[in-house]
Amino acid sequence: MSSPNTTGAGRYTTVFRDGLFDGQVIVVTGGGSGIGRCTAHELCRLGASVALIGRRVERLEAVRGELAVHGGEASVHACDIRDEDAVRASVAAVRAEHGRIDGLVNNAGGQFPAPLEKISANGWDAVVRTNLTGGFLMAREVYSQQLHATGGSIVNIIADIWGGMPTMGHSGAARAGMLNLTETAACEWAAAGVRVNAVAPGWIASSGFDTYDEAMQAELRRLKDKVPLGRYGTEAEVSAAIVFLLSPAAAFISGSCVRVDGAVPNNRHTWNGPVSTRSVPFDGFPLATMPTALREYGSDDS
Ligand SMILES: CCCCCCCCCCC/C=C/C(=O)SCCNC(=O)CCNC(=O)[C@H](O)C(C)(C)COP(=O)(O)OP(=O)(O)OC[C@H]1O[C@@H](n2cnc3c(N)ncnc32)[C@H](O)[C@@H]1OP(=O)(O)O
Numbered sequence: 001m002s003s004p005n006t007t008g009a010g011r012y013t014t015v016f017r018d019g020l021f022d023g024q025v026i027v028v029t030g031g032g033s034g035i036g037r038c039t040a041h042e043l044c045r046l047g048a049s050v051a052l053i054g055r056r057v058e059r060l061e062a063v064r065g066e067l068a069v070h071g072g073e074a075s076v077h078a079c080d081i082r083d084e085d086a087v088r089a090s091v092a093a094v095r096a097e098h099g100r101i102d103g104l105v106n107n108a109g110g111q112f113p114a115p116l117e118k119i120s121a122n123g124w125d126a127v128v129r130t131n132l133t134g135g136f137l138m139a140r141e142v143y144s145q146q147l148h149a150t151g152g153s154i155v156n157i158i159a160d161i162w163g164g165m166p167t168m169g170h171s172g173a174a175r176a177g178m179l180n181l182t183e184t185a186a187c188e189w190a191a192a193g194v195r196v197n198a199v200a201p202g203w204i205a206s207s208g209f210d211t212y213d214e215a216m217q218a219e220l221r222r223l224k225d226k227v228p229l230g231r232y233g234t235e236a237e238v239s240a241a242i243v244f245l246l247s248p249a250a251a252f253i254s255g256s257c258v259r260v261d262g263a264v265p266n267n268r269h270t271w272n273g274p275v276s277t278r279s280v281p282f283d284g285f286p287l288a289t290m291p292t293a294l295r296e297y298g299s300d301d302s
C-alpha cells in the first residue's frame with residue numbers, strides 16, 4: 001500500500017499501488033450498484049478486468065460504461081444468483097470471454113425488513129436463497145470451473161450479524177451461514193491455493209439504503225448515533241477491505257472476517273425495540289434439585 005493515488009482526472013482514488021491487479025479477472029456480483037459498483041471501480045483502477053453480475057442488465061451496462069471512460073475493461077452477465085443453471089452458464093461465459101478468473105467478490109444480496117413472525121415461508125426462502133444459496137452457487141462454480149486449477153481468492157460480503165439481526169432475521173441467519181461456509185471453504189479449498197474470506201459491512205451509506213422506505217430511513221438516521229465512530233461507513237471503505245483481502249497483502253489470511261462497521265457490535269446498545277413488560281420473577285430451583293454448593297444461595301433470600 002502507498003499514499004492515496006489520485007492520478008488521472010476523475011479516476012478512482014485508491015490507497016493501493018498501481019498495477020496491483022494487472023492481468024487479473026475478478027467477478028463481482030451485484031456489480032451494478034453500491035458496494036459492488038465501487039469495488040469494480042477500484043479493481044479496474046488497479047489493473048483488473050471485472051465481470052459484473054446482477055439481475056438488471058441496464059445497471060450493469062451503465063457501470064461498464066463508467067469503467068470504460070478510464071480504460072477499465074468489464075463484461076456484463078445478467079443472472080439471478082439463485083438460479084443454478086444461470087450461475088453455471090454465467091461463470092462459463094466469464095471464462096469464455098476473459099480466458100481466466102482470479103477472484104470472486106460475492107456481494108449480491110439484500111433483504112426486506114420484517115419481524116420474524118411476519119415472514120412467510122416464501123419470504124424466508126427468497127432471502128436465504130439470495131444471501132446464502134446464491135453465494136454458495138457462485139463460489140462453487142468459480143471454484144469448480146477455474147480456481148481449483150489455478151488458485152485465487154474469494155471474498156463473501158455478509159453483514160453485521162453479531163448478537164442477531166433484529167428485524168432482518170432471515171438475512172442474519174443466511175449471512176451467519178455464509179460466514180460458516182467461508183470457514184469451511186477456507187479449509188477445503190486451501191490445498192488448491194484458494195483463500196476464502198468475508199467482509200461484514202455495518203451501516204454503509206450506499207445505494208442499498210435507497211431501497212428502504214421512509215420509516216426505515218428514519219430508523220437508520222437514529223441508528224447513526226449508536227455508531228462509536230459516529231457516522232455511516234462509505235462504499236469505498238468496504239471496497240478497500242475487499243481489495244485488501246483479494247490482494248497479496250492478505251496471502252496468509254483465509255477463513256477470516258473483516259468487520260467494517262465503526263465498532264457497532266462493540267457498543268451493545270443498538271436494540272431500541274420493545275422490551276418485556278411481563279415481569280415474571282424466577283422462582284428458583286426447588287432446593288432438592290439444586291447442587292449442594294449452591295444451596296446456601298437458594299431462591300428465597302428473605
Ligand atoms: C425497521 C427498523 C429496522 C432497524 C434495523 C435496521 C438495520 C439496518 C441494517 C441494514 C443493513 C443492510 C443493508 C443492505 O443490505 S443494503 C442492500 C439493500 N438492497 C436490497 O435489499 C435489495 C435486494 N432485495 C431484494 O431483491 C428483495 O427484497 C428480496 C430478495 C428480498 C425478495 O425479492 P424477490 O423478487 O425474490 O421477492 P418476491 O417479490 O418474489 O417475494 C418473495 C416472497 O418474499 C416476500 N417479500 C418480498 N418483499 C417483501 C417485503 N418488503 N415485505 C414482506 N415480504 C416481502 C413476498 O411477499 C413473497 O412471499 P409470499 O409469496 O409469501 O407473499
Ligand SMILES: NC(=O)C1=CN([C@@H]2O[C@H](COP(=O)(O)OP(=O)(O)OC[C@H]3O[C@@H](n4cnc5c(N)ncnc54)[C@H](OP(=O)(O)O)[C@@H]3O)[C@@H](O)[C@H]2O)C=CC1
Pocket residue numbers: 029030031032033034035036053054055056057059079080081082107108109110111130134157158159160200201202203204205206207208209211
Ligand atoms: N449498505 C449496507 O449498509 C449494507 C450492505 N450489505 C450487503 O452488501 C451487499 C451490497 O449492498 P449495497 O451495495 O449496499 O446494496 P445494493 O442494493 O445497491 O446492492 C445489491 C446488489 O445485489 C444485486 N442482487 C440482489 N439480488 C440479486 C440476485 N438474486 N441475483 C443477482 N444479483 C442480485 C442487485 O442488483 P439487481 O437488483 O440488479 O440484481 C444489486 O446490484 C449486499 O449483499 C448487502 O445486503 C450488508 C450490510 C450492510
